[in-house]
Amino acid sequence: MKKRTKETTLRTQNALTGLAFLTPWIIGLAVFTLYPIGYSMMMSVSNLEFKISGGIQATFAGMDMYRKIFTEDANFIPALLNTLKFIAFSTPMILVSSVILAMLLNKVPKGRGFFRALFFFPVVVISGPVMSKLIGNDATMLIQAGDYGVYQVIKSLPEIISTPLLYVFDNVVLILWYSGVQILIILAGLQKINKPIYEAASIDGASGWQIFWKITFPHLRPMILLCGIYTVVDLAAMPSTALAKLVSDNVERTDMMYSYSAALSWLYTLVVLIMLGVVFLLLKERKEKQDD
């Protein structure tokens, strides 16, 4: 009996010490994240009035702001589509190029360190203003549109095929520059796959293509999922996406101060969460298939 109480006190003590270490973070979570999230929810359904005394008077406005965004704002739908297109095109391209580059790196015996360092380099220098200066001054235009016959050929293809291909042509630097972290994650994943599995497969006569889809890809799936989530979050955090710009342009609107941009940012959050949901559904592990 006595022993048990001692055990429980030890356990409580353990829990309390752990909580003590976590406390700064929990305070931060409440003050700098949860409270602001709640506040922005409140703002998005209110009309805010600024009193001369300095306070803010909020009156409930229901879904007014959201209705205005969808019905009256001519900029919203284009910005939404633009951002959706940007993330929906870039994410798969970034994932595919990360896998390709990681597999190439995994094959070379020497110089891996050099290329890894090179591929990670953009992570260190990317920022909104730097990217916009580089793009604005043609530093990322590696391929001058129209210089190559290929470009014209692609352009003449049906739109469904040509749009993504042209996107790759136009954004090749951007795609690669946003793959730095992902390449390292996938490379580490590749190095964990046992060599004997590959040897067994190739003795059984599996082609490289089959080996990739039956062995490499299933092994990499969790890493690719992680990279997919990281990529969507990373791209959505760019202050230069059309929706993020719309949010910040509307912050200081005198007629609907804060409320309008708060509603916009909630819609943006929704878009990001939906995108993450899609990534998750597409890349999560498929248990039934593994049993085969």
Place this chain on the structure above:
Amino acid sequence: MTKKAKFGKRLLQKDGKWGQRLTRLAIYLLLLDFGFVYIYPVLYMVLVSLMPTSDLINPTIQWIPTYLDFENFKQVYTALEYGPTFTNTVIIAGTASLLQTLSCALAGYGLAKFRVPLKKLWVGMLILVFVVPTSLTLVPQYVLFNDYKLLGSPLSIWLPAAFGQGVKSSLFVLIFMQGFSYPKAYDEAAQIDGAGSIRRFFQIALPMVVPTIILSLLLSFVWYWNETARASMYLDGQIMTLPLQLDKFNSLFGNAYPASAGSSLNRLNERIQMAATLLTVGPLMVLYLIMQKKFVEGVEASGITGE
């Protein structure tokens, strides 16, 4: 028999040294191609920024400047108010990086080493904080800092970092959690020797995750250096960092060197823009050149690559 023949052929192919060498050569060539795409914007930036204006309009000159012209760097240095801006940026990013690393290490230690109640909830919250776009919390935080008269003060950047809610903080908490998952025996031994939890944190836990600490310090530093969404709102124009100055460089340059003053040197062109960009990312490039191994090894050792 056919299977055996195939097998034999495959073995031969594998041992065919020339075939293997050719594949390897092809892979290296591909990697070099990709590497070139990676480095192209930087090469472009450096070379164009060093070109004299006459080279820019000369169609025969694509890459190599006829002579190196450093004049524009002087102009950019003045326009960006480089000295004080650089110092500001280092202080803001450096302090934020220290605070963020400490707060994330504490939280990571708490989650990894103790039976904290509601652990699943906290980990879920970490992920929530990570995926919520900055735009959602930007304005409410702005109002909050406004209420406490913190706008324009570096504290508006440092406080969230100190409480684990800074730039990509969640990522660092998760990395530290991973790093601190070494065997319990170490802690138990120290506990028997009478070391309290704080002493165990500093004397046992932290020394075990030095690569993670370095990674967290370095990545936090460069991400805070490059951060503009929060800095532009919270610092309220009273403290300028290099990327913020770069963002409004065109008008800064116009003020410092009015075009009406006549000299063609004062015209804002690509080489001046590229020089300004180079001066903004230059310190990070130098840092990366020196610490490159720590970055890459840190990412691998951190266990982001693990589970």
